[in-house]
Amino acid sequence: MQIYVCIKHVPDSAANIHLLDDTRIDEKVAFLLNPYDEHAVTEAAALKKKAADSEIIAVCIGKPDAEKTIRTAMAMGADRGILVETDEACDSMTTARALHAAIVQDGSADIIFTGKESIDSEGMQTQFRIGALFGFPVVTNAAFLDVTSGKAVVTCELSGGRTRTFELALPCVVGAGRGLNTPAYPTFPDVVKARKKPIKTISLDSLSITPAGGSAKTVALAPLVQKRHPKKITGTPADQAKEIIRILQKEAKVLA
Amino acid sequence: MKKTGILIELENGRVKETSLGMITLAARTEADLHALVLDGVDDTACDILAQYGITTVVDLALASDPEIRLNPAVRADAAAQAAQKLQLDVIFGLSSADGKDFIPRVAALLDAPLVMDCLDVDLEKNIARTSQYSGKVLADIQLTGDVVIFGIRPNAVQPVPSPAQTKKITVPADNTVPADFVLVSWDDGENSSRTSLAEADIIVAGGRGLKNKDNFSLIFDCAEKMNAAVGASRVAVDEGWVSYAYQVGQTGEKVNPQVYITFGISGSIQHFAGMKTARMIIAVNKDDNAAIMANCDYQVQGDVFEILPELIRQL
The missing domain is CATH 3.40.50.1220 (TPP-binding domain)
Structure with a gap:
């Protein structure tokens, strides 16, 4: 099977984000593989174990520095990488077009993995756009996957413990959720091996994608600082409980 | 005047509070407000929608079989087709658990720009405010296109009544389950009445x-x-x-x-x-x-x- 994994190079969720100006963050922070994409790569590697003649290709759009994230995906099991290089901040419509074009140029996908969302722009939509461009069915927040004889059975999580199980024809697009697996962090030999795996770098321009009819553009960024000023609730546990209930009833007005 | 379609979520046949909040947000800018209801709309639901400012209730008449009604591809197709038939300029939907597997499908089908998890929307300029980078940054994102879509964070806006004259129309859904995407089973949890x-x-x-x-x-x-x-x-x-x-x-x-x-x-x-x-x-x-x-x-x-x-x- 030809397994493509779309990955993103994102700032570490624990990093402090500073703004350079109204529309750009200071990128001098640690960047890494988007956490949901770790689940996507892990699932691709598990699939390859079952179908040994498979190849896993990690595809990423970003600046040259995103190579690091492709290397991480390789250390976790990807066989080779494709970096669609651009300095532009692309919206989801352009990103999906670029990933679609890069995959079409490279080969024929049997299954495409993504994370269910990226933790930087949190758009939650690229997997659906990729699916629409290919005409493949799409699931998101997958928590269980079984691929056999040309079809995929996938269980997806909604909130509150609700699930939906779908049967998809291959090729399909699977947006990985946290419930899907437990990523194994690469060993040192894996990291060394990953350094020797091939990465094909192509420029976004060279893909000559047809521009989308619409666009999404960031026009302003502002730090979200929400400084709260805590008041203490003291006394015995019974007093504290009583005061919490009073606040819920009288101040927040959420309890009768 | 803009034509705005609001994808209404119901719970046990009743319009959710969070859906009413979306109407209040959409009504801040003068617009022809359409409520798109997939799961059946009775007179009570119509009255409630009218009280909050909906001018047209659009019944998409989805089939009641769960294999059809719960299939997000069928739902998205119904919404996208209605959006085209009604020539909507703007679509609002909830960035809820179900919405996250629905609104982006509609956007992908229409190839229209989308911002999910909006805290606020300025429909004069089509600018949405959302949080990014693990909630560390507030971003204002401007959409352009023939139709633009906003997924509204539940509870972002408190609903305020604003009565309107409402008519009801039907734009029936296709109700065709795609052969490559079939819902085979569903589990609504041990206690589906538990608040989401x-x-x-x-x-x-x-x-x-x-x-x-x-x-x-x-x-x-x-x-x-x-x-x-x-x-x-x-x-x-x-x-x-x-x-x-x-x-x-x-x-x-x-x-x-x-x-x-x-x-x-x-x-x-x-x-x-x-x-x-x-x-x-x-x-x-x-x-x-x-x-x-x-x-x-x-x-x-x-x-x-x-x-x-x-x-x-x-x-």
Whole structure:
């Protein structure tokens, strides 16, 4: 099977984000593989174990520095990488077009993995756009996957413990959720091996994608600082409980 | 005048409060407001929609068989086709658990730009405000296109009545299940009436301080007494005390309740990413130095195992 994994190079969720100006963050922070994409790569590697003649290709759009994230995906099991290089901040419509074009140029996908969302722009939509461009069915927040004889059975999580199980024809697009697996962090030999795996770098321009009819553009960024000023609730546990209930009833007005 | 379509979510046949909030947000700019209802709309629902300013209720008449009605591809196709037939300029939908597997499908089908999880929308300029980078940054995103789509964070706007004359039309859905995407089974959880995290007014959340799965049941007891939803920190999920569906934070649910009450949660930056927009945070923790104690509205220093049972008793 030809397994493509779309990955993103994102700032570490624990990093402090500073703004350079109204529309750009200071990128001098640690960047890494988007956490949901770790689940996507892990699932691709598990699939390859079952179908040994498979190849896993990690595809990423970003600046040259995103190579690091492709290397991480390789250390976790990807066989080779494709970096669609651009300095532009692309919206989801352009990103999906670029990933679609890069995959079409490279080969024929049997299954495409993504994370269910990226933790930087949190758009939650690229997997659906990729699916629409290919005409493949799409699931998101997958928590269980079984691929056999040309079809995929996938269980997806909604909130509150609700699930939906779908049967998809291959090729399909699977947006990985946290419930899907437990990523194994690469060993040192894996990291060394990953350094020797091939990465094909192509420029976004060279893909000559047809521009989308619409666009999404960031026009302003502002730090979200929400400084709260805590008041203490003291006394015995019974007093504290009583005061919490009073606040819920009288101040927040959420309890009768 | 703009034509705005609002994708209405129902619960047991009734219009959800959070759906009414979307109407109030859409009505801030003069527009012809269409309510798109997939799951059947009775007179009561029509009246409620009229009270909040809907001028046209559009019944998409989805088939009632769950294999059809619960299939997100069928739903998205119905919504996208209606949007084209009605020539909508703007579409609003909820960035709820179901919405996250629905609104982006509609956007992909229409090849239209979308911002999910909007806290606010300026329809004069088509600019949406949302949070990014684990809730550390507020971003204003401007959409251009023939039709633009906004996924609204539940509870972002409180509904305000604004009565209008309403007519009802039907734009029937195709009701065809695509051969390559079939819903084979569904599970609505052990207790489907339990309030969903994304839309709850009150969330009671537990973390490391609960120490084990048995103790975590106190969180469920407390939440039940308050008619609240249950949340959990990543530690509680990783330890297996509750399933991932309960996790609030960077890699869990992003929530926006009126009140968020924590028990034994230290308040990592990743946890805050999921709940920092709560109107009020009440933190109960043994440790006065826990991060959450400095960034809440009420701090309750004390033993979770004394305060929680006391709270359950008094409720």
